[in-house]
Amino acid sequence: MTPPSRSPRRASIKIGLLVYPGCMPAGLFAASDLFRAINRRMGKPVFDPVWIGAESGRVELVDGPVLHLDHALREPCDAYLLPGFWAESAADLDRMLDRQARLLAWLRQLPKQTALWTYCMGVALVAAAGRIDRCEATATWWLERPLRERFAAIRWDFRQAVVEDRSIVTAAGANGYWALLNWLLMRRIPAEVLRDVERAMLVPRSDTGHPAFRPVELMVQADPQLQRLVAHVRNVPAAGLNLGIAADYLAVSARTLSRRIERHAQVSAGKWLRLVKLAQVADALVASTASMKTICGEAGFADEASLMRTFKRVTGMTTSQYRQQYGRPLEHAGTGER
Template identity: 25%
Template sequence: MLVASGRIDMFRGFFARMIIELIALDGMMASGLAITADLVETANRLRGQAGRTRLFSLRLSGAGAGAAGVFLNLAVAEADAPPADLVVVPGLGFATPDALAAGLARPDVQAAGARLAAAVGGGAEVAAACSSVFLLAAAGLLDGRRATTSWWLAPVFARMHPQVRLDPDALVVRDGPVTTAGAAMAQMDLMLQVVARHGGPGLAQDCARLLLLDQRSSQARYMAPGFMAAADDRIARAEAWARARLDQPFTAAEMAAAAGLAPRTFARRMARATGLSPVGFIQRLRLERATELRETTRLSMEEIAARVGYADASTLRRLMRRVGAAGRRG
């Protein structure tokens, strides 16, 4: 039996239960809702095993709350319910810029944004993952703040909300009363942070062990440069050219020529499509291939470095550690 541990946990039982409001909207990824409910329930059960009171109370709101309530066996917030301490919006499931624009214009989505703004105005915390981070930005809750979002939506977010200090590599970012998370499954990491903050790190660690959840801090290793490059046919052409010669040294200017673009035009279009500089994009391609070789072959790091254009294996190791892609062999 796992029991929540840690010195901080000793004092949590004296505090009132934290009310978490989970906004459910039509089309939202069910996994984000379920992850939130499962982590909250796991934390409460572990406290019960330790002879302590339940720390969290979870309820639903939003246009999709009725259906989600049946699915998750959760109560829907009543109009006269006490105010929430934390309002959470999992990923909305908008995978493309066009789908995002259409989704953000929906009345139920705009109502959710207003709910988040009202929550912060009333002294509550708010949190969002994936494309739902755009709701926080549209409500003005991220102005001047540091935030993250899904890595493939980061270029779109940066263009739409230049007033936000975006960190696309980060998995979870907390700035004041606002917490943001990366791609959809980062909802798990977001909720683990909530549990750690309000129940102590020991409780969060026990939840992670019980549910077999890895501790992560960055989404950089999951970024697929080819996925982002596909947004621009010239950048996609340059990407294909580069992939064919990753074992060779080449410059950003040569890559621009392969795309049929002047270097400055190439750099602008690269940034718009991927959020990266040409040099940064080349590095991502090399690291992606190196990680694949590291995880699927028995090649030494020296051999892998040579295959992805690095003369020095120590340089490759350092870069892989920086993005959390050192990788253990299976």
């Protein structure tokens, strides 16, 4: 089995959509549709997706569907998109890796500069092939422990939704393909083209916000009362927010609430409350082109300059930099950055 030779330079990027037994192919179909829409909007072939089977001809997917593919692994491409598979335990992970000997052998022989894009448990396949040793990577968080144990040479960062290191991009989550595609396309396609394609296709915006705000994301609040509190705090002006007000809302003592937050979020209660309000600012930066003066007022901060200093201290980024990296507005008018 020989690795593909490098493709001659073309105007379009040839992307291999890799299908293997037991994979979850939703991301491949989504990517194929998205590439087609971008080509149509651009009026020229920017992406050339090719369906490639890890087995010759016929590939059985998860839960029974079968795809018949014309292209095999030897098909040369500029980049390859590798989907994930369903795994709920370390045993599931081992069983799938044992089934993919042919695919793993092919991945090992690829030239080092080959672009590999993968998400969810597809990252485990790339890891098993040794493609991301000594690289940074992310993957689905619920198998963090077995992944760390099996692939200790990888610099794992499970806080990140997407990680790019050299020619390999990894993303977390079973639907991580949206974050992955978002990440890749933002660096290759004009913003106005992506805007039009998103609107036409109702493409979801991937949640790739700054990891500093992870402790206050609704989805990670195991305590239902803290979920309620996040929603409530967003409606309380920042200038009038304190632990006592938050505790009164939940009808508990300030000491009890402080202990609860520290136990579940691993940060102090005061920091957690500030992060809720700063996350509200971050969401506004991503979702609108409103000025910082407007955002500051809507979140209830008394001092715009102080807010911007705090935001930079927490995220390491100015508000303009955050908006540029995580949002996709066409104009950044009136950001109020100094």
